[in-house]
Amino acid sequence: MVQQYFIDKLEVTLKERVPLSELDSHHFLNVMRAKIGTEIKVVDRKGFAYVAQLVEINEQIALLEIVRSDETISIELPVNVTIACGLSKNDKVDTIVQKATECGMNEFIPLALKRDVVKWTGNKVKAKVDRLAKISKAAAEQSHRLVVPEVSDLQTLDQLIKTADSFDVKLIAYEETAKEGLHSQLAEVFRQLEPSQKVLMVFGSEGGLESKEVEKLEAAGFLACSLGPRILRAETAPIYFLSALSFALELGKV
Amino acid sequence: MVQQYFIDKLEVTLKERVPLSELDSHHFLNVMRAKIGTEIKVVDRKGFAYVAQLVEINEQIALLEIVRSDETISIELPVNVTIACGLSKNDKVDTIVQKATECGMNEFIPLALKRDVVKWTGNKVKAKVDRLAKISKAAAEQSHRLVVPEVSDLQTLDQLIKTADSFDVKLIAYEETAKEGLHSQLAEVFRQLEPSQKVLMVFGSEGGLESKEVEKLEAAGFLACSLGPRILRAETAPIYFLSALSFALELGKV
Incomplete structure (x- = not known):
């Protein structure tokens, strides 16, 4: 290759x-x-x-x-996807950025949430963001992406909500939704997507999202979605989401 | 939890x-x-x-x-999925087994292919298989699966083909298919699946599948499928497949 x-x-x-x-x-x-x-x-x-x-x-x-x-076939997702994730332990955020880049993500936002088991503070923030930007570039090159996903500065939930109006569709990955049997939400959202729309999806860290955080997001127009009946790890959920989106928009329309 | x-x-x-x-x-x-x-x-x-x-x-x-x-909601995929993978470097096969277990896999077959960059030989085979079985059990427990995915012994392609008749649907993840623009194959297969059918999908290692191996599989009734226009790493492709399958069968039918 x-x-x-x-x-x-x-x-x-x-x-x-x-x-x-x-x-x-x-x-x-x-x-x-x-x-x-x-x-x-x-x-x-x-x-x-x-x-x-x-x-x-x-x-x-x-x-x-x-x-x-180089007349490449369309290699980018038909919509523009931003993934915002709580801070997980070890190299899990690295894994998310690498795999989500392979799967077509356009931007990554590290998100400081209540139940995060790690905190990024002081000088660590810039070093972490720089490291993720390098991972994103390398993964984009390996996957032959046409854009390098941007890695934003660390944001709080309030900061994210303030800037979220620039997105056409705002989603939350929330497993409690699955328990209520609301499994069709994601497919419904995908069906209504139009080319080039901007999609933002929020994921908790391995600590999950607090119900208060979910309420705040819902009040700001975010829609809670189930990612299926099985419990996915923090680093697996964004890949499930992007794979399902790719399947629905790129492979599903026969 | x-x-x-x-x-x-x-x-x-x-x-x-x-x-x-x-x-x-x-x-x-x-x-x-x-x-x-x-x-x-x-x-x-x-x-x-x-x-x-x-x-x-x-x-x-x-x-x-x-x-x-415990009246659990249906947590298992509606079909029975076996993932057969070439041998990749480092802990990539561990990652595949862990994440594929989270995503609903029922059986894992380590596969010795021509372009594998590593070989499992002698005593190493049993140790590797035992290690994968432990990873599968731990991941099944964490994801609240109702079955522990079995990890089979190392197989050659010929051995796999010999026993493959027990599967209802036999697939190959093959990126050359994507280049030919055959992106609708997977959705077509998913649409025709019936509950409890047995599905086998073969993935190359990071070295990929040889065209001769693909021909052999196709002659034995395997169908080559594209997993979308982006190049996925060896450890990402099975997760894409299982996520797409879950989305199509568990979330897509509104």
Whole structure:
């Protein structure tokens, strides 16, 4: 499979020469063992994909020439999905960002919730967000995504609610909904989605969401949805959601 | 949330006294800090769930009394799913078994394929299978499943094909299918599924499936399916499949 890298330019043109970042150059030259003439796929910040060729190596930076545009099949989800997650232990948030990027997420919001078992404070916040942004970029490259999902700063629930009006559809993954037998909510939401709409879904950490937090979100227009009858781990629920969305919108319409 | 354990008896009856396994006793008594009178959920090997109470601790084994049956909502997928996977690096097969158990899998078959980057040989095979069986049991308990997914011995592709006639539906996750634009195959298969049918799906390792292996499987009646336009990692593909299946069969029928 041809490797893909993101070019840090809004737009590139045919025959233009563009450098890879230091990190990507290292990966391309030393891990992938590229030689002058090796072709790879690059994507500019507007999301256009091109085939490019290694033409020069300068102080360990790979210089590429844009050869032709790459007519890729539509690889992005037909809607724009933001995942907001409570803070889980260990590397679970890393796993969520990596797998959700593979599955088509557009933005990730780390969310400080009441029942989180870990807290991000002080200098840790920036380091954590930077780390997640790196994971998102690497996963986007591996999955040949045309956009790198953005990782936002840590938000409180009130901050999230304040900015949530920019979304067309606002959802909560809430297992209590499942207990009430309301299993059809998600399918109903998916059926009503229109192309390019912005969807926001909130997930608790492994501690779950407090009923007060759910009430607050519902008062702000969020809709609680069940993700099926089985109890999913914090890092599995967003993948279930994105897989179901992809199936419904990309594979389901025969 | 109430903890759940599996009881190693085909069937239990009300007021019967049953011991937990050594491992579960340790977890229940020392990690969950259960006291005499603490209630938990237990499931017998037939898949019936009960509420049980800790009545005695004997040489670090917890003895439970079956209090009442637990009218659980249907927590198992309406069809019986076996996942067969090539051997991936590191702990990826562990991740697949854990997450696929959460998502409703019934059986796991480790599969030796041509492009696997790791090989299981000699004594390693039994140790690996035993480890996966433990992971499956723990994940089934955490997700309140009513059955523990079985982990089969390592199989070759020929061995798998020989026994595959016991399945009603045989599928291959094959990304080349996606490139051909055949995105509707999976939805079509899901639409035709009937309750309790046995479904087998084969996934490559991170090395992927060889086209010869796919041809062999197709000749044996397996159907190649796309899991959408994005490239999924080896450990993500089975989760996508099970999530899509759950969505289609459990949440989609309004």
